[in-house]
Amino acid sequence: MARQAAPGRKFGFYGLNGHTQKRYYPLARKLAVYEAAFFPSLYTRHGTDNKAWTKVLKNAIAQARAVDPKKPIYIYMWPRYHKNTPHSMKFIPAKQWTYQLTTAYKLVDGVVIWAQSKDIQVPENGMEWVHATRNFMKTHPHE
Numbered sequence: 715m716a717r718q719a720a721p722g723r724k725f726g727f728y729g730l731n732g733h734t735q736k737r738y739y740p741l742a743r744k745l746a747v748y749e750a751a752f753f754p755s756l757y758t759r760h761g762t763d764n765k766a767w768t769k770v771l772k773n774a775i776a777q778a779r780a781v782d783p784k785k786p787i788y789i790y791m792w793p794r795y796h797k798n799t800p801h802s803m804k805f806i807p808a809k810q811w812t813y814q815l816t817t818a819y820k821l822v823d824g825v826v827i828w829a830q831s832k833d834i835q836v837p838e839n840g841m842e843w844v845h846a847t848r849n850f851m852k853t854h855p856h857e
Contacts, residue, residue: 728790729755731781732774742781749785752778753826756789756818758806759796764813775821786823791815793829793843805833808842815850824856 760766
C-alpha cells in the first residue's frame, strides 16, 4: 500500500537492524524481501562517548549486512540524548553531532534525522545541532 502511494521511495522497517538477535536472522531475511533499505536506530544512548556510538553503528551495519549485504542502510539519528541516559533529553553538542554525521557519512548510505517541531523552535543554545547540520551539508555532497 505504501509503495502504491509513493512509488520510487525507499521503504523499510525502523530499528530492525541493530536490535535483532542472530537466531532471528532467518526471519529478518524473509522480511527484508519487503524492504528497499534498512533503517536502524542510532539514537545517542552512551552520553558523550563517541567510540561507544560508533561501535553501535558498526554493529547495526554488520547485522544489516548479515541479513542482506546489498541493501542500503539509512540510520535514524536524533539531536537529543536518549531518555534514561546520563544526559537524558539534552541536545547533543555541535561537535559530537558533527562527529556522528561525519562517521555516518563514511559508513552508511544516508541518515534520517528525526526531530520534533519543538526541537527546531528552541532558544539559540538548543539550535547548535541545526547549525552543525547545515554546515555539514554545505561541505558534504548529498542527494
